[in-house]
Amino acid sequence: MVAIGQGSKQSIHDSLSNMGSNMITVSPASNLNGGVKISGSSFQTLTSKDIVALKREAQYITDISPSVSAKGQAINGAQNWPTTMSGVDPAYLDIRKLSLKDGIAFTEQDVLTSAKVCLIGQTVIDNLFPNQNPVGKVIRFGNIPFQIIGVLNPKGQNAFGQDQDDILIAPYTTVQKRILATIYYQNIYASASNEQVTDAAVTEMTNILRESHRLRSDEDNDFQVRTQEELINTLSSTSSLLTVLLTVIAGISLVIGGIGIMNIMYVSVTERTREIGLRMSIGARGKDILMQFLAEAVLISITGGIIGVLLGILSCRIVTLTLGWPTIISESSVVLSFIVCALTGIFFGYYPAQKASRLDPIEALRYE
Amino acid sequence: MSGRILEIKDLKREFTMGVETVRALKGISFTVEAGEFVTIMGSSGSGKTTLLNILGCLDKPSIGDYLLDGVDVKKLSRDELAQLRNHKIGFVFQAYNLLPRTTALENVELPLLYNKDISSELRRERAIKALEAVKLADRHDHTPSQLSGGQQQRVAIARALVNEPVMILADEATGNLDSRTSYEIMALMQELNQTQGKTIVFVTHEPDIASFSSRTIMLRDGIIQKDTKNESPRSAREVLDNLPKRITFPTGF
Incomplete structure (x- = not known):
């Protein structure tokens, strides 16, 4: 999506540049x-x-x-x-x-x-x-x-x-x-x-x-x-509008994805209550459990990120081939998407992980 | 390892359920010396589980003192209790509680993961040694689902041994096993107790199992009903040898 956005940004940019901005x-x-x-x-x-x-x-x-x-x-x-x-x-x-x-x-x-x-x-x-x-x-x-x-x-x-x-x-x-x-x-x-x-x-x-x-x-x-000040102003306002639009769309999908991760982590914490109890009884502190589940959340989100980047590259190819829209995949957007994935994982994984870390080992061990 | 491992003085534990107060333990005192093999017996509702939780440092007494290897448990925070469990107690559970999809060796390594002083090489070395001690040296890479119940429990015992605890705390460790496998586990426990001098506290409700220990504490309604030394414990190895041989079918049957 970012690639399509950057592609259209580039194409608008080019057409305005054609006017000699x-x-x-x-x-x-x-x-x-x-x-x-x-x-x-x-x-x-x-x-x-x-x-x-x-x-x-x-x-x-x-x-x-x-x-x-x-x-x-x-x-x-x-x-x-x-x-x-x-x-x-x-x-x-x-x-x-x-x-x-x-x-x-x-x-x-x-x-x-x-x-x-x-x-x-x-x-x-x-x-x-x-x-x-x-x-x-x-x-x-x-x-x-x-x-x-x-x-x-x-x-x-x-x-x-x-x-x-x-x-x-x-x-x-x-x-x-x-x-x-x-x-x-x-x-x-x-x-x-x-x-x-x-x-x-x-x-x-x-x-x-x-x-x-x-x-x-x-x-x-x-x-x-x-x-050509007038042209330059048009150019920059157009691209900033596009950037804002794309950021909003990306933000919405991040929140949806994040809620998905939160759900998965909740299920995972509930399913593995006994494991948490066991880990606690053999010496894991609340902090250790918290880190474990945070790491898992980040792993899930980064895996999702990798799949997303691959799908993104693929769909960019398809869009370019079928619709003829220009797309640009920049390295910075790939790197940024990984960082954002990790942050999403931490942000939405924190609550379930905290819940896991506060479980009572006695009850967790007996959980059926 | 010598000296007093457990020292319990006038221990009480009360739970508040709404307006009612349930007194699960009503004043218990006993000590366990290093190298003892103690079974704690009692019917359900006798306070057995509550006592076990307190002995395992998973819970704290309401009133009274509990010293584990000279450490006063009452004064410790949640994290310090976790560390104490990690260093001094080896748990063996009725349901084994092994991590699924994880090899025996990794399961045994688990307690050492939470001990930052131990390097990964040392962790592996000690896990291998612990698996040898329970005679599962050839099952390193098997996951729990590829092991029988008795083998799984032996992995759990290896996991309890790996951090060199002052006490092994077993909670109905034979409850899920048939009698032959139970005797095998008890033979292993006795061996650990006699040859390596491990202190074992074994919670059970089966008198048959209790007869293998050197001392039996009987709980009833939150107090100690009986505390008897067993001067001549039965040998699980002998009992095992006297059992009828397993039926083996000829090949091709």
């Missing part, structure tokens, strides 16, 4: 210039130097990609469509959890050579290539021809109604040199190795960037680092 965005900061706040995007503070520093020093980050974008008209013969071209690193696909429906992604080699290749989003396809396969075709973006090498899987709109499929993706060097003629980046995207370290990653990135920008300690950041 561990994504971190760096953008130039808005700044005060003579009393007027100016939007950060007008500032040119993020450069290749920052990327090199982050790649070299950051430990909590797995992928990193710069981003520049240009608006323009995409043209295929008689068809044309206004769209945005994002210039990014190949790692961007992983960070944003983008995948290809068809074709291939561009490579580091394409980045180095500023290759005129691009990936195409579904909305652009619909407008430029109705009922055609765009892979291998050449379009123009502004005046520059680009060869389409891959098709992105549709992602739909984001939370703000923005169409995420209305996009062309090209190597950032291409967009920087051939379209925008700039050496600055508009954004840096990175992904933390998991949601838990996102905050640590933000702190780390801030420090690295401050150093790279040579900011004195009294100066404000000339950039800002943002996370």
Whole structure:
């Protein structure tokens, strides 16, 4: 049950992660210039130097990609469509959890050579290539021809109604040199190795960037680092809800099992009254009898635990095979279940064991 | 082992049942010296069982003193009594009270399990020796259900011997056995008493069995009616030899 729970937790986790909950965005900061706040995007503070520093020093980050974008008209013969071209690193696909429906992604080699290749989003396809396969075709973006090498899987709109499929993706060097003629980046995207370290990653990135920008300690950041906080919150509340639910179910079954053990121990104490009397008459103290019956209760519950773990593993296999639900059997849950079994045995075995230890040896010996 | 094993002075035991007080023992005094073989006799209701419980340190007297091997039982707590039973008394019961599904050797080892001073090797060694003393050296691994009644009782006697008690306390030890096996058990008791000098207190209601002991205490209505020394106890071995031989069928019958 815990395995199924952890499995579903993992699958919910994965699907939320697909939205890029561990994504971190760096953008130039808005700044005060003579009393007027100016939007950060007008500032040119993020450069290749920052990327090199982050790649070299950051430990909590797995992928990193710069981003520049240009608006323009995409043209295929008689068809044309206004769209945005994002210039990014190949790692961007992983960070944003983008995948290809068809074709291939561009490579580091394409980045180095500023290759005129691009990936195409579904909305652009619909407008430029109705009922055609765009892979291998050449379009123009502004005046520059680009060869389409891959098709992105549709992602739909984001939370703000923005169409995420209305996009062309090209190597950032291409967009920087051939379209925008700039050496600055508009954004840096990175992904933390998991949601838990996102905050640590933000702190780390801030420090690295401050150093790279040579900011004195009294100066404000000339950039800002943002996370997908909303997504992270959803994620953690979902998993804590699941955890509570599973704990309640496990708790109920433990109480039922415990009462079962208590019953068995009562029967055992009654059945073995003569044995208890004998043990007492040959020198067992109440304490010895108590320990004996507690040990038996724990043995029963741990045996039950072993059977339970085996059955659990088996049913996990069956559930995965027949229903296709993901299941995860973690070592910690197995160890924990044994500890809980032993504690259940002690807790519910104590009362019958105490009853046994307080028997009067004379009566116990004569018990029929 | 010499000296006074049991010393009982003006011992009384009363039970309160609701508003009524039942006086089971009404003032009993006697002593038992080391090496004696005493039988305690009496009809039911004579206080025999109550006396046995007190002698076995399972119960305490209401009034009067009971010294077991010089220890005043009255002053001891429940746990101390258990320890005293473990060190000084070997019980033999009418119904053997062996643990089922447990081998003879393990049954004999049982009292030593509750004695923390004895290592598991020593425990095993002494259990083997005790089984040899009751002539069951070849039955170590038999469980009670694989043994005859007499053999089971001998295992129980071995269990009573294993902790080297100052006194063996037998409660109708032959009550569940046929007369031949009873005599075998009595022969074993006599042997333990005479060759090893074990002090034995044997509770019974059969005069026949009492005739094998060196002294008989007769209880009646909670007091001692008679306390007689038996100068020439019968030898159970001789009685056994004089019994007609067991009928043996020829093979193939």
